[in-house]
Amino acid sequence: MLLGILVVLCFIPAAHVTENKILVAQHPLLIVANKTANLVCNYTYNGTGKEFRASLHKGTDSAVEVCFVSWNMTKFSSNSNKEYNCKGIHDKDRVIFNLWNMTASQTDIYFCKIEAMYPPPYVYNEKSNGTVIHVKETPTQTQESQSPSSYWIMVAVTGVLAFYSTLITAVFINYWQKSKEKMYHQSDYMNMTPRHPPYQKNKGYPSYAPTRDYTAYRSWQP
Secondary structure: OHHHHHHHHHHHHHHHHHOEEEEEOOOOEEOOOOOEEEEEEEEEOOOOOOOEEEEEEEOOOEEEEEEEEEOOOEEEEEEOOOOOOOEEEOOOOOEEEEOOOOOOHHOOOEEEEEEEOOOOOOOOOOOOEEEEEEEOOOHHHHHHHHHHHHHHHHHHHHHHHHHHHHHHHHHHHHOOOOOOHHHHHHHHHHOOOOOOOOHHOOOOOOOOOOOOHHHHHHHOOO
């Protein structure tokens, strides 16, 4: 009789614990290519709780709480860590955490935690295997928009430099041609000056005096 009573007393707490257990299932890997991720936390709960809280934690030790969502029969609220863009949504037997504007530095393992807050007893799930969120590097829109503009700026600068180079070359060629023509005219003017034979230099006549012919005087004799 005593043995039967002990068996009954041991059986009742075990049934109570099993009834209030929360189980959570997550996808093992989530690859993010567009900076947006939707992490789904499926859970089962057989207890009598009416107020719940679900939170998303980052890191192997779950040290960082990214965001959380709480709900009961009449209201719903959600809050996020200021360093993350996250919002939790409760949908029947699952909680969806929407994350956006993610960066490659946020690549890590994430864990879902589901808590039955009220009425007692307080229950939460055992730590699941988690979900590895891998955020791929993507070029920013600023870099993409700057590439065409940088190209056209280079084209414009090259065109301006080519224009001024051509202009300077044309001015130099024009100046060189005018200088050459001027030197040519000066040379022709100097060559038009009459040159006297060497023997006239000893006559003592001015350069403009005509040369006399003494042959007629020598042919006449008295």
